[in-house]
Amino acid sequence: xxxxxxxxxxxxxxxxxSCKSGTSVPTTCRDSxxxxxxxxxxxxxxxKYIMNLTASPPLCINCDNPVKAADEKIQMNTTxxxxxxxxxxTKAVQLMSEMGNLISKMNGTSAELSVGKGVxxxxxxxxNPQELDEVSFAYQDPNDKLKIIEDREYxxxxxxxxxxxxxxxxxxxxxxxxxxxxxxxxxxxxxQDESNSSVLNNEVVAIxxxxxxxxxxxxxxxxxxxxxxxxxxNLKKEYEPICRSxxxxxxxxxxxxxxxxxxxxxxGVRCRCSHLTFFAVLLTPLNxxxxxxxxxxxxMITQVGCGFSIFFLGIILFMYFLIRKTQASTATQILIxxxxxxxxxxxxxxxxxxxADMNSEVGCEVMAAVMHYCMLATFSWFAAQGFHLCLQLHKxxxxxxxxxxxxxxxxxxxxxxxxxxxxxxxxxxxxxxxxTDDPDNNVAM
Numbered sequence: 001x002x003x004x005x006x007x008x009x010x011x012x013x014x015x016x017x018s019c020k021s022g023t024s025v026p027t028t029c030r031d032s033x034x035x036x037x038x039x040x041x042x043x044x045x046x047x048k049y050i051m052n053l054t055a056s057p058p059l060c061i062n063c064d065n066p067v068k069a070a071d072e073k074i075q076m077n078t079t080x081x082x083x084x085x086x087x088x089x090t091k092a093v094q095l096m097s098e099m100g101n102l103i104s105k106m107n108g109t110s111a112e113l114s115v116g117k118g119v120x121x122x123x124x125x126x127x128n129p130q131e132l133d134e135v136s137f138a139y140q141d142p143n144d145k146l147k148i149i150e151d152r153e154y155x156x157x158x159x160x161x162x163x164x165x166x167x168x169x170x171x172x173x174x175x176x177x178x179x180x181x182x183x184x185x186x187x188x189x190x191x192q193d194e195s196n197s198s199v200l201n202n203e204v205v206a207i208x209x210x211x212x213x214x215x216x217x218x219x220x221x222x223x224x225x226x227x228x229x230x231x232x233x234n235l236k237k238e239y240e241p242i243c244r245s246x247x248x249x250x251x252x253x254x255x256x257x258x259x260x261x262x263x264x265x266x267x268g269v270r271c272r273c274s275h276l277t278f279f280a281v282l283l284t285p286l287n288x289x290x291x292x293x294x295x296x297x298x299x300m301i302t303q304v305g306c307g308f309s310i311f312f313l314g315i316i317l318f319m320y321f322l323i324r325k326t327q328a329s330t331a332t333q334i335l336i337x338x339x340x341x342x343x344x345x346x347x348x349x350x351x352x353x354x355x356a357d358m359n360s361e362v363g364c365e366v367m368a369a370v371m372h373y374c375m376l377a378t379f380s381w382f383a384a385q386g387f388h389l390c391l392q393l394h395k396x397x398x399x400x401x402x403x404x405x406x407x408x409x410x411x412x413x414x415x416x417x418x419x420x421x422x423x424x425x426x427x428x429x430x431x432x433x434x435x436t437d438d439p440d441n442n443v444a445m
Contacts, residue, residue, distance in 0.1 A: 066151035071108030121185035165218035200281035214275035239283035243271035338381035368429035376416030
């Protein structure tokens, strides 16, 4: 066999979709010819079409490997993570915003982005706006470099893949992007959200094209394949994988299902998203979910119950201060303190949901601390009531301790405060999320 090198590249001479030999027997190498790895393994030429002119008729061998590495490597000047630390979300957003500045530094059509430990990236530009095409990227494991995949069939051989449709490049070109590009970065161990949500393999994928891309009809495909089926089956028994996205706003990720659809099969998780941003698969424990219908009913019962409790406890306090003519007994005074603690506890339950909706980290911490204090104070006054009854029985109803009620009050109101201050200094308070079977109806508190 005497092969001859004809033309190179996917589009030969940038003029047509095929390459023709100059022999007397017309022979055409077309894109429909699949990559023939076995025949091309020992060839000198890579990414070329090879013709065997001694065969009858002449044979075309496609040595254009659809799995390609980047043409060059660009060293980023930004350092976003120190050894062993998590990646700050704000620095990740800043890094993605700099992708458009890299186009002028590229000599070829693709470049590997060297950022630092835990961050891998690749950027591809399309040089001919008239021939925009889909671009796919894939990698095998978190330590693998991102590869460019020109044939979708080869995506099945990788555990992770990202496909950006032609429609996204068309929208970028229509937004005055002269040379449409796509940058894909993989962040390992990105900082967690307020709920400390679990992310599948701690992998977050970010896509940038230099402009806002949304409402795609041909969605972006992000696939997380779990090659071990039994492992994935066990994972689904404990967690519900859900595709989430984050628009890059805020100091911490705020994951949402808006614009993304989750498809689960035996191989893994498929995310179909209609916009560009940060993407991840969040794992929601199955035993922590509740029906959104049941949650709405329970929330309504809680609000109505707390409202009635506040109303009647308020009436008791009003009557106590209105009709009191003589010094109240010790038991009555302790009971009034207990009623005050109960009223405050019900009030915090009633306003908790509204404070959580403000999305204020400080507000949530303060609200949680106040609620915990009121709950501990209520328990303390119940204990004080029980202690008083036991002491009365022991003393035969004659308690001679000076300033007895004052001492009990100081101890019972102060002890919960000390515990709350200790827990607050350890940052044990914050926002929590109740997960439902419909992520759009999750409730923060």
